[in-house]
Amino acid sequence: MSDTGAIDRMPSTLRQAAIEALLEADLDRKVERTNTACRLWFGRRLGVHAPTDPALPDRPGRPAEPMLVSPRTVKRRSVHTPAGRIAMIHALAHIELNAIDLALDIVARFAAEKVPRSFFDGWMTVAQEEAKHFGLLSRRLAELDSHYGALPAHDGLWQAVEATSHDLGARLAVVPLILEARGLDVTPSLLEKLHAVGDRETAAILEIIYNDEKKHVAIGAKWFRFLCARQGHNPAERFQELVRACFRGEVKAPFNDRARAEAGLTPTFYRALSPLSR
Template sequence: MAKIPSTLSEAARIALTTANSIEKAELSRAFAKAWQQGDIQSVGTAEIPKEPAREDKPELVPPREVPRRKITPEVEGRIALLHALTHIELHAINLCWDIIVRFAATEMPKGFYDDWVSVADDEARHHLLLCERLDQLGSYYGALPAHAGLWQGAEVTEHNLKARLAVVPMVLEARGIDVTPGMIDKLKLAKDYESADRLQIIYDDEITHVAKGKRWFEYLCHQDNEDPVESWQNIILTLFKGRVKSPFNVDGRNQADFPIDFYGPIADL
């Protein structure tokens, strides 16, 4: 059993500086439970790691060098897909803890921390689910190269909580809402119902994560007397060279209370 730190920020620092992905995920779940049960009560502050600790594997490469993720009855393509998703979920764990420790000095309601601890717990559960599935298919996380650029969204928003919320849940995770249903359908066509079921869990949780990110983004906009739609569009057009990627899963985004008024006018349609 992991020793429970005295503050949430220290829990975040420990999770971020844990290199092994399984251990990081298990610590994340233990720390989330401790916060939810009141064993950790203070947010506090802690040293912010420059970047999350990681093991030597997977090798990080440019996106074009990541193995193709073609979903067919052959296991290799499905393993490539699940490996890529496992890497994304690990990145998501790190982003959750980073937003907590990095912006701990920003005065926010307790509900903000409740939400982000809950999301960290979800992302850890997702990572473990996918690691388990890779093992069942005869592989493991680290067996293939992985995307090297996923931390960029954290780096470009490291000094601005509003921008972090605009980019991570409302662009990166919202993209998961768009693409995951298609993956689920293809896995079912390949008769890999077990993997499809696990992606369905992730998809359902992604909707709640986008909703939480948007809610706190709007909270900060209202604190600053800004229009949320205009503010979000300005942030995205400033930070991204291109526009927001389409096509969109409008129904899924609507379930997350993220209407097309936000992203439609700056989409690459």
Template sequence: MELRQRALQVLCLTDPEQKSAQTLDMYVHAAQFSIDAQAVLAPPPGIDLPGRPERPVLLKHTEVGRRSPATPEGRAVLMHAIAHIEFNAINLALDAIWRFEDMPGPFYLDWLRVAGEEAKHFRLLRDHLRDMGHDYGDFPAHQGLWTMCEKTAGDIVARMALVPRTLEARGLDATPLIQKKLRHIGAPDALAAAAILDIILEEEIGHVAIGNHWYRWLCSRDGHEPLTHFAELTRVYEAPRPKPPLNEAARRAAGFSDEELLWLNH
């Protein structure tokens, strides 16, 4: 089977269980796929991307309320929000595979790895929610990640710059702060959640590194100076700047340079 066409098929799925399971199956059987990098693909007529379930209810970012993680309900809301980010991240990786033609074969395999690991993260978090007496879809969520995916659909350089290097990299900064709160609370479910976030943080460093690698590869191909072009893309697409404190160790491990970190800190 051809990888990019299969990624589009799985992206169209609406059931979270099917989508995450089939994404993991793609990742496990990566060696069995051919890759047609030249194919110009399109979604089936009448299909809106990504395929998504009826729940959770999607609200604007400003409409999603916050609750203290000091309560079990608040921790469930927090874990649901992270699960929704991971579900969106599956979609983002699958979208990168099918949408962008004429890239080297390793580009598609890198994003298959990301998709597979995001599916694993989603399933870990969903199982945790179920252990807490909830499930994915029980609380409202927002579509911030996918909105940027849509905005950058016609520009692969912007996609690499502003999804993995910007939006997903924010998770590297936020996760240790969330873990600190959960470990301070000390309840068994809070400690279990912090342990899941250890797995996610380690693998998300690799995902951001993939974004950094292909962003720089594209800048070299197209004759852009990476930092200058990143600043311009941030302005044009109105991408958010990271909120301090930055997790500089994780960002360096993901391939950010000292010059880039200096720019991000100002």
């Protein structure tokens, strides 16, 4: 249960604001806290971090539903039936909710890193846009007489936080450059299917998400290259090393090479990691 009084007290640091949003279990209030943190940060009314900041949680705040299950037990979703489209939108809403917390976590966890202030500008922009995506998908579920939490979901995305909690470079490699980049690969075909079944409303939301996700991957690529330059690493080689060490899933082909390249993620990064593309 969240601290109901905390939302009335303005945070003094970005790290505090991000952690309070992470801890929030009420999802409307989580979005509100995220947007408030962005407004205060971009208004230059927050410091970055302070010794009095609250402790970073092991897990984000969540409501009682949806029930979390193993990724292997989540059924495949078809857009060709109303129930299938609802299940697909629910799964996307779950991804976007996790994406809010992933962006907040990178800000809070690595607040003491020696990076330019614009690093935090980028990730708070990501947090704000992921909150927008979650809202769009939640409202679409309501239009279809459903809601987020009505179906089971899996907890695979948060495992990326645990696997990369020790290193900013690993976090950048796995979250924006593997997980978010995957969205660039699969969304175009999903858009085609939605248009084919006449679901223009959901397709319009996915267009917004797709274009924003290109920016998110680009932010990840920018700061990954920044770290590699500072540490004297070859970016593509370092990326492959970190992914092999920290990512538990598969790097799946086919790839949307054009969209990835537009975001600064060229095939030299990821092709060697996918057996099917060698």
